[in-house]
Amino acid sequence: MSAYISAFRMRWKMELQYRGAALGGIICQIFFGLVLVAIYRALYLGKPQSMPLSAITTYVWLQQAFFRMIFSSDPELMDKIRTGSIAYDLCRPLQLYGYYYATIMAQKLMGSLLRAAPMLIFAALLPEGWGIALPASLPALGLAACGVALGLLCVSALENIVMGLTFRTLDFRGTQALFNMLMMTFSGNILPLTLFPDSWQRVITLLPYAQLLDTPIRLYTGEYPIARAPEALLIQALWTAALIALGLLIWRQNQRRLVVQGG
């Protein structure tokens, strides 16, 4: 176990080195957030919805703040498979799935924490109707934090499946693009899932993509009341377990039929 933890810590420290790059990312994400909020404000002016505007702006800011948790991948890790240098990792006395899982998770966690903290402060300082609102209640905040943690476990499992499939196709761009593009739409990044037609929501909130950030955000804004929280967290946990199991299966099969590229 301690080996995986130190893999996690190593990647974490590496991510901390790129604080300069994070600044550019923050400005970019703030910009996208402002644009989206401006559009929703104009839309609400024309036809207010049952859901308050502040819930939508909060949704937008939380999505932007944790953007890096969902959309970040490490081309170096992926390239290891194409170039064959994965062979070195195979020599390690470790279970490869766990090793990569820890690495991916560290990158996602640190990448998003570095960006989320300043962005959320910025969003909180924006005037009423533009920025992020306070959580529905203190327990709601705690539950949302649990939700984000589960979301992180879930998205790392998804990413690791993409890695696993890369062993078969060698070119990760195809599989990754297919995975991620559904993610853009159904994780609520382009349009908050709360604004999808009500009849769709019953289905899309059950998809794995909704488990990443949509569930924690709904817990934060109180869209899911505290009574519904156990159910929501359970769905997250079930998806995480299922995706990890699938990933483990793919990786195990891969190792049996692996042909190392290059020399």
Added chain:
Amino acid sequence: MNTVKLYLHSMWMQLKCQLQYPASFLMQTLAQLIMEGGELLAVILIVDRFDRLNQWEAGDLYFFFGVMSVTFYLTECFGRGVTGAFPGMVRSGQLDTLLLRPRGVLTQAMCWAMDPRRFACIAVGTAALTLGSRMANVQWTVWKALALTEAVLMGGIMILGLFLLEGIFVIHSVKSVELVNAITYGGRSACEYPIDVYPRPLRVLFTVLAPFALTLQCPAAYILGKPLYGWPDWAAFVSPLSGLVSFALLYLLFRRALRFYRSTGS
């Protein structure tokens, strides 16, 4: 003329190259289709829930989306060498070889790569454009067709200029700067919707600094018969020329930046 022939020839070669890996190509094209389809889906769902955005109705919104999408992805498809490949050339020092050849750096960069996967996005954009003009009952005239052609052309040139801006940053700082993305990709996302939705600072940014509004939206609004800011009709034909101006300025800066280029060696 010779340059154009060279460019077309290398585009043809690039296309043939990409088709050498049909499975990967198809998967990536499909992914692009899903991605751009998802963006269009967001607009459709917004219309479904909110009906309209200020004075702009469903058809208008699809039309604006389509104009932006077609223009942006045409530029990305044919200008791939400038936006995708150029930063890598600077970082690896490959640019040195370009400087030795008897052609302009921009010409060579343009010939360097092409991204035919973007045809999927262009198809989605065209569909949105057609749908929008049907729904908004646009009466097409020669003038309107001309305005649309000019908008796509000038918008494309302006976006190519913005891609050069990335090149300028890279030459000066070697590492690619995410900040430029806020203007190019942020501009694309923001200006999929009519500009008058935004607060003043954003409007100024996309009218004066990166004139998406002047090159694309002013003609689009003219075609829809709802002139932007109530400007006269002739503005729809004059304002897109700002794209040429901004490209010229950025090209001069690019030339200047090249003089400061220091090879990374290796």
